[in-house]
Amino acid sequence: MPWILNSDRPIYLQLVEHLKYLIISGKFQSGDKIPSVRELAAEASVNPNTMQKALAELERENLVYTNRTSGRYITEDKTMLQTMKADLAKKEIKDFLTKMEHLGFQKDETVTILLELTKDEVPVLYH
Amino acid sequence: MENILECRNLAKKYGHFVALSDVNLTLQRGKIVGLLGPNGCGKTTLIKLINGLLEPSSGELKVAGNIPGMETKKIVSYLPDRTYLNNWMKIKDFYQYFAEFYSDFDIAKAYDMTSRLQINPNNKLKTLSKGTKEKVQLILVMSRKADLYCLDEPIGGVDPASRDYILDTIIKNYNENGTVLISTHLIQDIENILDEVVFIQSGMVKLHASVDDVRIKEGKSIDALFREVYRC
Numbered sequence: 001m002p003w004i005l006n007s008d009r010p011i012y013l014q015l016v017e018h019l020k021y022l023i024i025s026g027k028f029q030s031g032d033k034i035p036s037v038r039e040l041a042a043e044a045s046v047n048p049n050t051m052q053k054a055l056a057e058l059e060r061e062n063l064v065y066t067n068r069t070s071g072r073y074i075t076e077d078k079t080m081l082q083t084m085k086a087d088l089a090k091k092e093i094k095d096f097l098t099k100m101e102h103l104g105f106q107k108d109e110t111v112t113i114l115l116e117l118t119k120d121e122v123p124v125l126y127h
Numbered sequence: 128m129e130n131i132l133e134c135r136n137l138a139k140k141y142g143h144f145v146a147l148s149d150v151n152l153t154l155q156r157g158k159i160v161g162l163l164g165p166n167g168c169g170k171t172t173l174i175k176l177i178n179g180l181l182e183p184s185s186g187e188l189k190v191a192g193n194i195p196g197m198e199t200k201k202i203v204s205y206l207p208d209r210t211y212l213n214n215w216m217k218i219k220d221f222y223q224y225f226a227e228f229y230s231d232f233d234i235a236k237a238y239d240m241t242s243r244l245q246i247n248p249n250n251k252l253k254t255l256s257k258g259t260k261e262k263v264q265l266i267l268v269m270s271r272k273a274d275l276y277c278l279d280e281p282i283g284g285v286d287p288a289s290r291d292y293i294l295d296t297i298i299k300n301y302n303e304n305g306t307v308l309i310s311t312h313l314i315q316d317i318e319n320i321l322d323e324v325v326f327i328q329s330g331m332v333k334l335h336a337s338v339d340d341v342r343i344k345e346g347k348s349i350d351a352l353f354r355e356v357y358r359c
Contacts, residue, residue, distance in 0.1 A: 005319055008347045010339040042298050045291065046319045047159055050339065 003044040011046060015054035018044070023063065023074060024085050031076045034064065129192045131156045131275050131306045132177065136186035139172050139330075146172040147330045150186070156274070157303040159320055161349070162310040164327035165357050170310040171208050173327070174277050177308075178205045191274060201229075204273035206264055208280050214253035218246065218263055225267055237270040240296065244289060258284045262293070269296055276300075276307040282316065294320055314350040324349055326356060 005014045022028050034040070034055075041051040055072060058064040062080065066072050075081065100110045132154040139147040147169045154160055162170050175181045176188050179195030190199040212221060218241065225232045241248050244262050252260060261284050268276065282290050290313075297307055298320055311317060318338065326334040333356065334341075338349055345352055 008342060008351060010342040011319055012339055038299070038301075042295055044319075045294060045298070047322050047338075048298065048301055049158075049322050050319075053339075 003046075005044070005046065012050050012053040012057065015044065015046065015051060016057050019054060019058055020063070020084065020088070023081065024088055028074050030074055030078050030081055032074045033070070034072050034074060036071065130154060131191055132308075133189045134173075134186065135188075137176070137183055137188050138185045139169075139176060139181060140184045145330055147176075150330075150332055152325065152332055152335065154306055154308065154323075156306055157301075158322040159297065159301065159307045160309070161314070161317060161321045161324045162308055162327065163312075163314060163324055163349070163353060164333075168327045169330040170327055171279055172330075174205070174208075174279050174308070174310060177275075177277055178203060201231075202274040204229075204268045204271040204276045206268040206276075206278045206281050210260060210264060212252055212264070215251060217249055217251050219248040221252075221263070221267060222248070222270075225270070229271055231272040233270050233272060237266050240266045240270065244292065258286060258289070261285055262289060265293055265296075269300055272305075274305055276305065278307065278309045278311075280311055281309060282311065282313055290316060314353055315348075318349045321349070326353070328357070 003015075003018055005011055005018075007014060019028075028034055035043070037048050037051050037055060040055075041048040044051065055064060059066065059072075062077070063075050063084070064072050065075060097107060097110060101107075105113070130153050132152065134150045134152040137147060137150040137152075138145070150173065162173070164170055172181065176183060177190060177195065179199065188195065190203060193199050216224075222232075222234050222237050225237075226234045238248065241263075244266070246255075246259060246262065252263065255263065261281070265278075265281055268278065268281075282293055285293060294317065297309075301307070309317060309321075321338050323335065323337050324341065325332060336344075341347075341349060341352060347355075
Protein backbone atom coordinates (compact mmCIF):
# COMPACT_ATOMS: atom_id res chain seq x y z
CA MET A 1 0.00 0.00 0.00
CA PRO A 2 1.60 3.29 -1.05
CA TRP A 3 2.08 6.04 1.52
CA ILE A 4 -0.27 8.82 0.50
CA LEU A 5 0.32 11.90 2.58
CA ASN A 6 -1.49 14.73 0.96
CA SER A 7 -3.88 16.23 3.41
CA ASP A 8 -3.22 19.40 5.33
CA ARG A 9 -3.23 17.61 8.67
CA PRO A 10 0.04 17.04 10.55
CA ILE A 11 2.25 14.54 8.73
CA TYR A 12 3.00 12.46 11.81
CA LEU A 13 -0.74 11.85 12.37
CA GLN A 14 -1.11 10.65 8.79
CA LEU A 15 1.83 8.33 9.38
CA VAL A 16 0.23 6.98 12.56
CA GLU A 17 -2.94 6.22 10.60
CA HIS A 18 -1.05 4.54 7.81
CA LEU A 19 0.94 2.40 10.22
CA LYS A 20 -2.29 1.35 11.90
CA TYR A 21 -3.66 0.33 8.50
CA LEU A 22 -0.55 -1.74 7.91
CA ILE A 23 -1.10 -3.50 11.24
CA ILE A 24 -4.82 -4.07 10.70
CA SER A 25 -4.41 -5.29 7.15
CA GLY A 26 -1.91 -7.85 8.40
CA LYS A 27 1.17 -6.44 6.66
CA PHE A 28 2.67 -6.15 10.14
CA GLN A 29 1.48 -8.98 12.38
CA SER A 30 1.32 -9.31 16.10
CA GLY A 31 4.83 -9.83 17.45
CA ASP A 32 6.52 -8.83 14.17
CA LYS A 33 9.62 -6.72 14.23
CA ILE A 34 9.04 -3.52 12.28
CA PRO A 35 11.64 -1.91 10.02
CA SER A 36 13.93 0.79 11.40
CA VAL A 37 12.89 4.43 11.53
CA ARG A 38 15.27 5.20 8.72
CA GLU A 39 13.91 2.44 6.46
CA LEU A 40 10.31 3.43 7.12
CA ALA A 41 11.12 7.10 6.57
CA ALA A 42 12.78 6.35 3.25
CA GLU A 43 9.85 4.16 2.19
CA ALA A 44 7.31 6.85 3.05
CA SER A 45 9.56 9.68 1.77
CA VAL A 46 9.31 11.58 5.00
CA ASN A 47 11.69 13.09 7.47
CA PRO A 48 13.11 10.48 9.91
CA ASN A 49 12.28 12.74 12.87
CA THR A 50 8.63 12.77 11.80
CA MET A 51 8.57 8.97 11.47
CA GLN A 52 10.17 8.75 14.90
CA LYS A 53 7.37 10.89 16.29
CA ALA A 54 4.72 8.68 14.68
CA LEU A 55 6.28 5.52 16.14
CA ALA A 56 6.51 7.18 19.55
CA GLU A 57 2.77 7.85 19.32
CA LEU A 58 2.08 4.17 18.48
CA GLU A 59 4.23 3.24 21.45
CA ARG A 60 2.26 5.57 23.68
CA GLU A 61 -0.89 3.77 22.54
CA ASN A 62 0.84 0.45 23.36
CA LEU A 63 0.47 -0.84 19.80
CA VAL A 64 4.21 -1.04 19.46
CA TYR A 65 6.88 -1.74 22.03
CA THR A 66 10.62 -1.26 22.01
CA ASN A 67 13.06 -3.94 22.93
CA ARG A 68 16.09 -1.97 24.01
CA THR A 69 18.60 -4.10 22.15
CA SER A 70 16.79 -5.35 19.10
CA GLY A 71 14.29 -2.79 17.83
CA ARG A 72 10.57 -2.21 17.71
CA TYR A 73 7.85 -4.86 17.66
CA ILE A 74 4.09 -4.96 17.14
CA THR A 75 2.25 -5.69 20.36
CA GLU A 76 1.53 -9.33 21.18
CA ASP A 77 -1.80 -8.36 22.74
CA LYS A 78 -4.14 -9.75 20.08
CA THR A 79 -7.30 -8.58 21.84
CA MET A 80 -6.02 -5.06 21.55
CA LEU A 81 -5.43 -5.45 17.83
CA GLN A 82 -8.95 -6.88 17.44
CA THR A 83 -10.38 -3.90 19.30
CA MET A 84 -8.47 -1.51 17.10
CA LYS A 85 -9.73 -3.31 14.01
CA ALA A 86 -13.33 -3.11 15.24
CA ASP A 87 -12.93 0.56 16.14
CA LEU A 88 -11.62 1.31 12.69
CA ALA A 89 -14.54 -0.52 11.06
CA LYS A 90 -16.96 1.53 13.14
CA LYS A 91 -15.23 4.75 12.20
CA GLU A 92 -15.24 3.92 8.49
CA ILE A 93 -18.95 3.06 8.63
CA LYS A 94 -19.79 6.24 10.54
CA ASP A 95 -17.89 8.29 7.95
CA PHE A 96 -19.78 6.51 5.20
CA LEU A 97 -23.14 7.17 6.88
CA THR A 98 -22.31 10.85 7.26
CA LYS A 99 -21.41 11.03 3.59
CA MET A 100 -24.73 9.40 2.66
CA GLU A 101 -26.55 11.87 4.90
CA HIS A 102 -24.93 14.71 2.98
CA LEU A 103 -26.32 13.11 -0.16
CA GLY A 104 -29.79 13.18 1.44
CA PHE A 105 -30.21 9.57 2.56
CA GLN A 106 -31.52 8.74 6.03
CA LYS A 107 -29.73 5.95 7.88
CA ASP A 108 -32.51 3.39 7.30
CA GLU A 109 -32.59 4.21 3.59
CA THR A 110 -28.84 3.67 3.40
CA VAL A 111 -29.16 0.37 5.21
CA THR A 112 -31.91 -0.74 2.80
CA ILE A 113 -29.71 0.02 -0.18
CA LEU A 114 -26.82 -1.72 1.48
CA LEU A 115 -28.85 -4.87 2.12
CA GLU A 116 -30.16 -4.81 -1.43
CA LEU A 117 -26.69 -4.56 -2.84
CA THR A 118 -25.18 -7.26 -0.68
CA LYS A 119 -28.17 -9.54 -1.37
CA ASP A 120 -27.49 -9.16 -5.08
CA GLU A 121 -23.92 -10.08 -4.53
CA VAL A 122 -24.66 -13.42 -2.91
CA PRO A 123 -25.83 -15.21 -6.10
CA VAL A 124 -22.87 -13.73 -7.96
CA LEU A 125 -20.59 -15.41 -5.48
CA TYR A 126 -22.16 -18.82 -6.15
CA HIS A 127 -22.24 -18.58 -9.92
CA MET B 128 26.25 20.58 21.33
CA GLU B 129 26.50 24.02 19.74
CA ASN B 130 24.04 25.14 17.08
CA ILE B 131 25.11 24.56 13.52
CA LEU B 132 24.08 28.06 12.45
CA GLU B 133 23.56 31.28 14.35
CA CYS B 134 22.70 34.64 12.86
CA ARG B 135 22.42 37.68 15.06
CA ASN B 136 21.07 40.98 13.70
CA LEU B 137 22.51 39.95 10.38
CA ALA B 138 22.18 42.43 7.54
CA LYS B 139 23.48 42.63 3.99
CA LYS B 140 23.26 45.63 1.72
CA TYR B 141 24.26 45.89 -1.92
CA GLY B 142 24.82 49.64 -2.25
CA HIS B 143 21.54 51.11 -1.14
CA PHE B 144 19.59 47.90 -1.71
CA VAL B 145 18.87 46.01 1.49
CA ALA B 146 19.00 42.28 0.71
CA LEU B 147 18.78 41.07 4.31
CA SER B 148 17.99 43.03 7.43
CA ASP B 149 17.96 42.11 11.08
CA VAL B 150 18.00 38.35 10.54
CA ASN B 151 18.04 36.41 13.78
CA LEU B 152 18.08 32.72 13.01
CA THR B 153 19.31 29.65 14.86
CA LEU B 154 19.46 26.21 13.30
CA GLN B 155 20.10 23.10 15.37
CA ARG B 156 21.97 20.03 14.27
CA GLY B 157 20.15 17.05 12.80
CA LYS B 158 17.40 18.95 11.01
CA ILE B 159 16.20 19.22 7.45
CA VAL B 160 15.20 22.83 6.97
CA GLY B 161 13.40 24.47 4.07
CA LEU B 162 14.42 28.03 3.22
CA LEU B 163 11.40 29.40 1.44
CA GLY B 164 10.41 32.69 -0.08
CA PRO B 165 9.62 34.38 -3.38
CA ASN B 166 12.23 35.33 -5.96
CA GLY B 167 14.64 38.01 -4.81
CA CYS B 168 13.70 37.81 -1.13
CA GLY B 169 17.27 37.11 0.05
CA LYS B 170 17.54 33.31 0.16
CA THR B 171 20.66 33.08 -1.98
CA THR B 172 22.23 36.03 -0.17
CA LEU B 173 21.82 34.19 3.13
CA ILE B 174 23.32 31.01 1.70
CA LYS B 175 26.26 32.95 0.25
CA LEU B 176 26.87 34.58 3.64
CA ILE B 177 26.92 31.13 5.27
CA ASN B 178 29.51 30.01 2.76
CA GLY B 179 31.71 33.07 3.16
CA LEU B 180 31.18 34.25 -0.41
CA LEU B 181 29.74 37.48 0.95
CA GLU B 182 30.58 39.46 4.08
CA PRO B 183 27.80 40.73 6.35
CA SER B 184 27.22 44.50 6.24
CA SER B 185 26.44 44.31 9.94
CA GLY B 186 25.58 41.73 12.55
CA GLU B 187 27.04 38.30 12.98
CA LEU B 188 26.85 34.86 11.42
CA LYS B 189 28.49 31.76 12.86
CA VAL B 190 28.66 28.21 11.57
CA ALA B 191 29.29 25.73 14.39
CA GLY B 192 30.61 28.64 16.45
CA ASN B 193 33.02 29.95 13.80
CA ILE B 194 32.87 32.89 11.45
CA PRO B 195 32.78 31.54 7.86
CA GLY B 196 36.29 30.75 6.68
CA MET B 197 38.63 27.81 6.22
CA GLU B 198 37.36 25.90 9.27
CA THR B 199 33.72 26.19 8.27
CA LYS B 200 34.37 25.25 4.63
CA LYS B 201 35.56 21.86 5.87
CA ILE B 202 32.17 21.14 7.37
CA VAL B 203 29.80 22.89 4.95
CA SER B 204 28.85 21.26 1.68
CA TYR B 205 27.47 23.85 -0.70
CA LEU B 206 25.40 23.50 -3.84
CA PRO B 207 25.41 26.94 -5.48
CA ASP B 208 22.56 28.27 -7.57
CA ARG B 209 24.77 28.14 -10.65
CA THR B 210 27.63 25.87 -11.54
CA TYR B 211 31.29 26.72 -11.10
CA LEU B 212 32.51 23.45 -12.61
CA ASN B 213 34.57 23.47 -15.79
CA ASN B 214 32.62 22.40 -18.82
CA TRP B 215 35.44 20.45 -20.45
CA MET B 216 36.08 18.17 -17.48
CA LYS B 217 34.77 14.62 -17.23
CA ILE B 218 32.50 13.61 -14.39
CA LYS B 219 35.05 11.17 -12.98
CA ASP B 220 37.62 14.01 -12.94
CA PHE B 221 35.35 16.02 -10.67
CA TYR B 222 35.13 13.08 -8.30
CA GLN B 223 38.93 12.88 -8.18
CA TYR B 224 39.06 16.65 -7.69
CA PHE B 225 36.61 16.59 -4.80
CA ALA B 226 38.30 13.56 -3.21
CA GLU B 227 41.57 15.50 -3.11
CA PHE B 228 39.94 18.72 -2.02
CA TYR B 229 37.64 17.50 0.75
CA SER B 230 38.72 14.82 3.21
CA ASP B 231 35.07 13.93 3.87
CA PHE B 232 34.30 13.11 0.22
CA ASP B 233 33.20 9.49 -0.22
CA ILE B 234 34.11 8.60 -3.79
CA ALA B 235 32.51 5.13 -3.61
CA LYS B 236 29.23 6.75 -2.68
CA ALA B 237 29.56 9.18 -5.58
CA TYR B 238 30.02 6.33 -8.07
CA ASP B 239 27.14 4.44 -6.52
CA MET B 240 24.79 7.40 -7.00
CA THR B 241 26.13 7.92 -10.52
CA SER B 242 25.16 4.41 -11.56
CA ARG B 243 21.79 4.61 -9.79
CA LEU B 244 21.01 7.75 -11.78
CA GLN B 245 22.31 6.07 -14.93
CA ILE B 246 24.97 8.64 -15.68
CA ASN B 247 28.16 7.71 -17.51
CA PRO B 248 31.12 9.02 -15.45
CA ASN B 249 33.27 9.25 -18.59
CA ASN B 250 31.10 11.98 -20.07
CA LYS B 251 32.25 15.55 -20.18
CA LEU B 252 30.12 18.07 -18.36
CA LYS B 253 29.40 20.09 -21.49
CA THR B 254 27.74 17.09 -23.19
CA LEU B 255 25.14 16.78 -20.42
CA SER B 256 21.62 18.14 -20.31
CA LYS B 257 20.67 20.79 -17.76
CA GLY B 258 18.99 18.26 -15.48
CA THR B 259 21.89 15.81 -15.62
CA LYS B 260 24.35 18.60 -14.80
CA GLU B 261 22.27 19.36 -11.73
CA LYS B 262 22.34 15.72 -10.73
CA VAL B 263 26.14 15.59 -11.03
CA GLN B 264 26.49 18.65 -8.82
CA LEU B 265 24.13 17.18 -6.29
CA ILE B 266 26.12 13.92 -6.26
CA LEU B 267 29.28 15.92 -5.54
CA VAL B 268 27.64 17.79 -2.70
CA MET B 269 25.79 14.87 -1.12
CA SER B 270 28.79 12.51 -1.26
CA ARG B 271 30.52 14.59 1.38
CA LYS B 272 29.93 13.79 5.01
CA ALA B 273 29.36 17.35 6.10
CA ASP B 274 27.77 18.97 9.15
CA LEU B 275 25.81 21.47 7.12
CA TYR B 276 24.53 21.02 3.58
CA CYS B 277 23.42 24.21 1.84
CA LEU B 278 21.40 23.35 -1.24
CA ASP B 279 20.38 26.36 -3.29
CA GLU B 280 17.55 25.28 -5.63
CA PRO B 281 18.72 21.68 -5.92
CA ILE B 282 15.86 20.04 -7.78
CA GLY B 283 14.49 22.69 -10.13
CA GLY B 284 15.59 21.16 -13.43
CA VAL B 285 15.40 17.51 -12.43
CA ASP B 286 12.68 15.11 -13.64
CA PRO B 287 10.19 13.80 -11.03
CA ALA B 288 11.62 10.26 -10.84
CA SER B 289 15.13 11.52 -10.19
CA ARG B 290 13.69 14.10 -7.81
CA ASP B 291 12.31 11.24 -5.71
CA TYR B 292 15.68 9.53 -5.74
CA ILE B 293 17.43 12.75 -4.71
CA LEU B 294 15.01 13.40 -1.85
CA ASP B 295 15.49 9.78 -0.84
CA THR B 296 19.24 10.35 -0.82
CA ILE B 297 18.80 13.39 1.39
CA ILE B 298 16.73 11.35 3.85
CA LYS B 299 19.20 8.47 3.86
CA ASN B 300 22.14 10.81 4.30
CA TYR B 301 20.53 12.46 7.23
CA ASN B 302 22.41 12.04 10.49
CA GLU B 303 22.06 13.44 13.98
CA ASN B 304 24.99 15.73 13.49
CA GLY B 305 24.17 17.11 10.10
CA THR B 306 21.68 19.73 9.05
CA VAL B 307 20.39 20.19 5.53
CA LEU B 308 19.26 23.65 4.46
CA ILE B 309 17.29 23.55 1.20
CA SER B 310 16.15 26.62 -0.67
CA THR B 311 13.45 25.91 -3.23
CA HIS B 312 10.14 26.90 -4.79
CA LEU B 313 9.02 23.30 -5.15
CA ILE B 314 7.51 23.23 -1.70
CA GLN B 315 5.02 20.46 -2.31
CA ASP B 316 7.75 18.09 -3.40
CA ILE B 317 9.93 18.58 -0.34
CA GLU B 318 7.43 19.45 2.35
CA ASN B 319 7.20 15.91 3.76
CA ILE B 320 10.93 15.58 4.29
CA LEU B 321 11.32 18.86 6.16
CA ASP B 322 11.53 19.29 9.93
CA GLU B 323 11.32 23.04 9.85
CA VAL B 324 10.63 25.88 7.50
CA VAL B 325 12.03 29.38 7.37
CA PHE B 326 9.96 31.89 5.43
CA ILE B 327 11.84 34.92 4.19
CA GLN B 328 10.08 38.02 2.99
CA SER B 329 11.81 41.17 1.73
CA GLY B 330 15.05 40.26 3.50
CA MET B 331 13.50 39.41 6.85
CA VAL B 332 12.63 36.15 8.58
CA LYS B 333 8.86 36.04 8.61
CA LEU B 334 8.39 32.60 10.13
CA HIS B 335 10.55 29.85 11.58
CA ALA B 336 8.56 26.83 12.75
CA SER B 337 8.27 23.07 12.55
CA VAL B 338 6.22 21.74 9.64
CA ASP B 339 3.80 19.80 11.81
CA ASP B 340 3.36 22.76 14.19
CA VAL B 341 2.32 24.86 11.20
CA ARG B 342 -0.13 22.16 10.13
CA ILE B 343 -1.58 21.91 13.65
CA LYS B 344 -1.83 25.66 14.11
CA GLU B 345 -2.90 26.76 10.65
CA GLY B 346 -4.69 23.60 9.52
CA LYS B 347 -2.97 23.78 6.18
CA SER B 348 0.13 22.52 4.43
CA ILE B 349 3.26 24.63 4.04
CA ASP B 350 2.53 24.89 0.34
CA ALA B 351 -0.94 26.31 1.02
CA LEU B 352 0.41 28.67 3.68
CA PHE B 353 3.12 29.90 1.32
CA ARG B 354 0.56 30.68 -1.36
CA GLU B 355 -1.44 32.62 1.20
CA VAL B 356 1.43 34.58 2.73
CA TYR B 357 2.99 35.51 -0.60
CA ARG B 358 -0.20 36.05 -2.61
CA CYS B 359 0.54 38.45 -5.45
